[in-house]
Structure formats: structure tokens, C-alpha cells
Amino acid sequence: MAKANEFVKDIADINADFPQWYTDVVLKTGLVDYGPVKGTMVIRPYGYALWENIQRELDDRFKATGHENAYFPMLIPYSFLMKEAEHVEGFAPEVALVTHVGDTELPEKLVVRPTSETIIGHMYSKWVQSYRDLPVLVNQWANVVRWEKTTRPFLRTSEFLWQEGHTVHATREEAEDETLKMLGVYEEFSRNVLAIPMFTGKKSEKEKFAGAEATYSIEAMMLDGKSLQSGTSHYLSDNFARAFDIRFLDKDGTHKYPFQSSWGVSTRLIGAVIMAHGDERGLKLPPYVAPIQTVIIPIAMHKAGVLEKVNEIKTNLERAGIRVKVDATDNSPGWKFNEYEMKGVPLRLEIGPRDIESGVATVSRRDKAGEKFTVPLYNIADSVNLLLKEIHENMYQTALEFRNSHVKTVQTMQELGDAVNSGNFALSMWCGERDCEDKIKEQFQASSRNMPFDQTPVGDKCVCCGKKAKHKIYWGKAY
Numbered sequence: 001m002a003k004a005n006e007f008v009k010d011i012a013d014i015n016a017d018f019p020q021w022y023t024d025v026v027l028k029t030g031l032v033d034y035g036p037v038k039g040t041m042v043i044r045p046y047g048y049a050l051w052e053n054i055q056r057e058l059d060d061r062f063k064a065t066g067h068e069n070a071y072f073p074m075l076i077p078y079s080f081l082m083k084e085a086e087h088v089e090g091f092a093p094e095v096a097l098v099t100h101v102g103d104t105e106l107p108e109k110l111v112v113r114p115t116s117e118t119i120i121g122h123m124y125s126k127w128v129q130s131y132r133d134l135p136v137l138v139n140q141w142a143n144v145v146r147w148e149k150t151t152r153p154f155l156r157t158s159e160f161l162w163q164e165g166h167t168v169h170a171t172r173e174e175a176e177d178e179t180l181k182m183l184g185v186y187e188e189f190s191r192n193v194l195a196i197p198m199f200t201g202k203k204s205e206k207e208k209f210a211g212a213e214a215t216y217s218i219e220a221m222m223l224d225g226k227s228l229q230s231g232t233s234h235y236l237s238d239n240f241a242r243a244f245d246i247r248f249l250d251k252d253g254t255h256k257y258p259f260q261s262s263w264g265v266s267t268r269l270i271g272a273v274i275m276a277h278g279d280e281r282g283l284k285l286p287p288y289v290a291p292i293q294t295v296i297i298p299i300a301m302h303k304a305g306v307l308e309k310v311n312e313i314k315t316n317l318e319r320a321g322i323r324v325k326v327d328a329t330d331n332s333p334g335w336k337f338n339e340y341e342m343k344g345v346p347l348r349l350e351i352g353p354r355d356i357e358s359g360v361a362t363v364s365r366r367d368k369a370g371e372k373f374t375v376p377l378y379n380i381a382d383s384v385n386l387l388l389k390e391i392h393e394n395m396y397q398t399a400l401e402f403r404n405s406h407v408k409t410v411q412t413m414q415e416l417g418d419a420v421n422s423g424n425f426a427l428s429m430w431c432g433e434r435d436c437e438d439k440i441k442e443q444f445q446a447s448s449r450n451m452p453f454d455q456t457p458v459g460d461k462c463v464c465c466g467k468k469a470k471h472k473i474y475w476g477k478a479y
């Protein structure tokens, strides 16, 4: 048997060195590896399976809200980027350019997409002619490239996977509704699938998407009290429609510019899952996206009948739609316990001769490590499904309580600094001026996260300049 604290050797102490813990966990659980080009990542099978589960859940929700998938080219003419002034300013410093094919210089350099508003805008100008063509509700699953200076697997990488929704609407109201509807989809998905409570709200002018009229975000609190912007939904107004000359003939016989939204989440969500739920043993994966939901460890598997029974149970669970793995390798049970705890598998079943004799499996929940109990083998799939549901709910409640206890309402710069420097979000009133945002960034390396929809005031003066406040806003250190 393995020693009780064997896991401590594998990964750094989560309380002493959170960044090192994160690096150890992503590498040692086989989620990811570094690519040969600095800033790139290789998503390994265990990480990719997690992404596929995230994708499937989101894709179902996009389809249920009327969207269709399409695919646009990765290469975009450089001139497209120049058409929307703010957009080019925001993205130009980090775009990768293709200038040559072999030894021949291209007549126009090409951009490897950092996002696809421009190329999609160009195509929409051909496809949208009449009010009958609207709304256009399209989503793309793709990779994008942004040449970042500092990178970390999943959180910030030069190339990442994401989805980007791009919609076109006849009216401003419809496009605004769509923007908020998809923010709501992200929030619901995060809560019901990832077990992560999100702060939803509007970004400041400084933090909004380059080219948008308004950006809304979901912000998750990580276990070190930092914020991870986990998804954004942009109301683009008619900015890109004007830049790309998308016009439609309306019912009244006049040509009009339509209104657009775009929204995206990425492989960053995997980082959110890791840092919102992990513990000293490693990953703690939410059941509905865990690549392995239940691992079965046969005990004394050389004894007659053990492996047969284990495989029978595996089949039962698979028939009930549960993702299950049997580890029948010759590693010791203790090694296996540590391994699957580190990998964050929500539920572990141990089945040995004594369990079989009693008609039970010995169960251990990842969210309550150390506790063991038994469930009857009869109807085991129902018991497992119920346990997975309970684990999800417990993980969500734990994350919610952690988050709620790490938000400090503040009235002064001193209080704001104390809050964000000791692993909290600060909630304050703000005048709305960029100067105050810059000052807070400079003094405390904290940025505005978002302005909640519930704007019930917590004071009347800006936390920074003391002038009359316009907004209630969250501040935090961010990834």
C-alpha cells in the first residue's frame, strides 16, 4: 500500500505555491505539454477529452438557441484588419503574419486569425441582402493565434481553441438581446456543467473588446482569489457592418446597416476548472465534463471471479451513459488511488472478493477524499448517477461559498488594496473614469472585472477620486 501522503511528492503544495501547483497539475495529470514553439501548448488526450465534453455541452446549447456551425478560413487579408480602426489597434501588436510562400513574397500579407469578425463581416456583406436573410446565427469552432508575451498552458497561449459566435440582426434591440442571451448561456453552462459560479456583468470601456460598443463577461474566482475572465459576449452595434458594408433592404424599402453580436469561450475554461476546484491532491473535475467519471479499481484481482464481476459492472455503467474506466494494471491499489485522485476522477469504486460476497462496491468521492462507504451492486448505475449529481452540487456550493467569502465591499483605496492583496475581489463604487482605473492598476496591479447587472449602490463616491460615483464594479487581480 502507498503511504498516506504520497501525493505530496508529485505536486507542489497548493497553499504555499499556487502557480507551481498549477504547472505541476497540468503537466503531471497528462492534460497538456509545452509545444516546441514558445507559448504553444499540446493538448494531450486527457485534456482533449475534457475539451470535447465542454464542446459537446456548449454546442448543444448553441443549437438549442437556434445557431448553426460554419467554418471560415484561418488566413485573412491584412487589409481586412485595417477596416475597423479600434479593432486593428487592439489586435495588430499580437497578430502573426504570413508574408512569404517559399521564397516568394506575397502581394498582400496575410493575418493568421486572432478572431474572425473581419473575415466573417466580409462574407456576410455578400450573404445579407434582405430583411428575409436575417437574423444570421452562426458559430464557428476553431483555433486562433495571438502572439502573447507571457504564456501559461490554457490560460494564455499563442494558439488556442475556442468557439466564436457571430450574429447579424435587423435591429439594435435584437442584437443586444442576443448578446445578453449568450452571456446567460455561458453563465448557466458554467454553473450546471462546470460547477463554477460566475460574476456576470459589463466590462469597462478600457477592458472592452476592440471594435465593440459593449462587452459583457463571465468572471470566475480562482482559489488564490484572482479573477479569470472566462468568456465574453460583445454587442458590436453596426461598427463592423459599416466597416464591411453589410447592408440589407428592409421591409420599408430602404437599405440599412444591421447590428451584430459576437461571443466566445476557449480552452481557458479548462484553466478555470483546474483553479476553481483543485486541492492538495491535484485536479478535482466536475462530473459532467470529467473524461473519466468513475474509475473501478479491482482488489485482489487474481482471485476467481473479481475481474468478471468488475467488467460486468463496467458494462452496466456504460449502458447508463457513464464514462467509466477499469484499471486492471499491476500497479498497487494505493498507487491507483493517488493517481486517479490526482487526475480528479469524481468517483472511485473498489471491488474485491469481500465486496462481491456482500453484494456491494466500496465507494470514495473525490470531493470528500478520505471518506469511504458502500453502495449495493444491485442498480449500481442509478446509485452512481445520483452520486455524480451530488458531487456536482457539492462542488458548486463549495465554490460559491469560497467566492462569497472572498468579496470585500470597499470604500477607500486603502481597503481596496488590502482586499486584492490578500486574495479577494473588491466591490466598490466608481466614477467611470479611465484615470481611476489606471491608478488602481498602477498601485495594486488590480483591474476592473465587470459591473454587475444589479447596480444597487454600496456607497455614493468613487473609491479612487471621491467624486460622485456612476457604477458599482468588481476589482481583482487577474490572469
Ligand SMILES: [Zn+2]
Residues within 6 Å of the ligand: 430, 431, 432, 433, 436, 462, 463, 464, 465, 466, 467
Ligand atoms: Zn474616480
